[in-house]
Amino acid sequence: MTIENYNFKGHRAFVRVDFNVPMDDDFNITDDTRIRAAMPTLRHIIAQGGRLIIASHMGRPKKNPDPKYSLKYILPRVSELLGVEVKFADDCNKADELCASLKDGEAVLLENLRFYAEEEGKPRGLAEDASDDEKAAAKKAIKAAQKEFAKHLASYADCYVNDAFGTAHRKHASTAVIADSFDKDNKMFGFLMDKEVKAVETVMSKTVRPFTAIMGGSKVSTKIDIIENLLTKVDNLIIGGAMTYTFIKAQGGMIGNSLCEEDKLDLAIDIMKKAEQNNVKLYLAVDNVIADKFDNDAHRQTVEIHNIPSGWLGMDIGEMSERIFADVIKKSKTILWNGPAGVFEMENFAHGSKAIAQAIADATAMGAYSLVGGGDSVACINKFGLADKVSYVSTGGGALLEAIEGKVLPGIAAINE
Ligand code: AMP
Helix, strand or coil: CCCCCCCCCCCEEEEECCCCCCECCCCCECCCHHHHHHHHHHHHHHHCCCEEEEECCCCCCCCCCCHHHCHHHHHHHHHHHHCCCCEEECCCCCCHHHHHCCCCCCEEEECCHHHCHHHHCCCCCCCCCCCHHHHHHHHHHHHHHHHHHHHHHHCCCCEEEECCHHHCCCCCCCCCHHHHHCCHHHEEECHHHHHHHHHHHHHHCCCCCCEEEEECCCCCCCCHHHHHHHCCCCCEEEECCCCHHHHHHHCCCEECCCCCCHHHHHHHHHHHHHHHHCCCEEECCCEEEEECCCCCCCCEEEEECCEECCCCEEEEECHHHHHHHHHHHHCCCEEEEECCCCCCCCHHHCHHHHHHHHHHHHHHHCCCEEEECCCHHHHHHHHCCCHHHCCEECCCHHHHHHHHCCCCCHHHHHHHC
């Protein structure tokens, strides 16, 4: 079933969204991107005369409930964007009457699902000195309770729509378990989720070659599974950011005080070997901008990547590397970018990341498909004002990374199976 084919008229739709937006100390929303991202789905259902039950998590409450994570603070913004007065159910697990009373075109927002430990299905409040048996029993009990909780949420509605890609990698009550209560004709992806799933498919399985992945950020260790999977798929792998120095050190280079994961040197060598075996061209920076301290106003100079003097640290790729990387990117037909090429938060070390973003935008204008996602590269592309010049900017951090690792995401499997 797809959201376009389903007839929502008179039907109650349980829509799982990701309204986990950042807020300041006075509960003002500081970035409503996630709320706006779900609007096409919510507006579509309302416009058809459907009855909306909107459900989300907010933050990571450790107790049930924890008022500072209430979704009531975002209710006015949701109503404003949706163009209808959205009702509020202040207990997501006791919303039977409110959901049953909805009329066509009306909407209710449920209070934070994570006010119940059942949502995540993980025991809460277990004593620190609990024995293994006690832990195992608590785990079993919460899994059983999670099933009941999911069944109860499902009982509010006639159909289930998952539009929360950001939590698709979690097997939670409302993101995956709930789908068991609906047959295949009554469960579907929302528009946002559908776009995310198709973007990942376009890059990872319907790839038009050459395929270039640009990986950056701070650590190899957090990206190893992604790199391993990409080595079986890409033609070119460009490595940028601080993880460069682990590779350079492994090659015997001098990296001064640059960030380096000493215990990952063998891994770096292994990656380089695997790239060669798989005919993947691995690109490391050839020059870089170094600084005498981790500060935007530090002294800086550009040096060859293997010759960083002691007391200096690598902060960004140099212009020669920018040109080499841009050239590879512009010759590609499929592009995946995760992680900045340098400390882009500091003006003086943002040049390399900007050059990469621009090259991806140029390649996209020439017909390439480009997917940008997973944390900081999204902030990067937004900072440089190029988000609308790439094919797709993912809203899902961890979920996108797991999809690129090649994992099956429970939220997707629950609808597809
Ligand atoms: P990650 O969360 O692993 O994608 O890492 C992103 C972070 O890596 C950003 O905050 C960047 O500032 C940081 N980063 C990128 N290049 C460097 C570098 N050469 N030295 C230190 N941090 C870096």
